[in-house]
Amino acid sequence: MADDKKEEQEEAAPKSNKMLLIIIIVLIVILLGGGAAAFFMMSGGGSSESDDVVMDSSNSPAIYYDLKPPFVVNYSWKGRQRYVQINLAVMTRKEATITALQKHMPLVRNNLVQIFGAQEFDALRTPEGKEVMRQAALDDLQKILIDEMGEEGVEQVLFTNFVMQ
DSSP, X not given: OHHHHHHHHHHHHHHHHXXXXXXXXXXHHHHHHHHHXXXXXXXXXXXXXXXXXXXXXXXXXXEEEEEEEEEEEEEEETTEEEEEXXXXXXXXXXXXXXXXXXXXXXXXXXXXXXXXXXXXXXXXXXXXXXXXXXXXXXXXXXXXXXXXXXXXXXXXXXXXXXXXX
């Protein structure tokens, strides 16, 4: 009688292992199939030409453009002559913005020199003063681009070097 029970257990063990293996394989196949379906649905498998033409500018890569040569502005502070040298770059996502900036560079440089020269030397020594000046430069560049292109094109104005003497 003990031998009969032992034989039943030995026969049941391989069947349950086979059944477990089959269930695991079926689950893996289902998961892989679902993952592949989700990938193709999310990637937009068959994009048409109209989808390519209408691009969201927030998905475009950033383009950085250095405004060269550096801006040099002089200040009179406590009876002494002081200088500020500013290397400036702009960030945009459109080549047309860079082209417009290059075309109107004399106007851009004039306005930025005016903005930089109107600042107080003491204020420029603080991070807040630099931020106010950076924001004023951004606002002015956007105004120029709206007047010339009909749209804002510059997202950020960046000080890549800022030297005060």
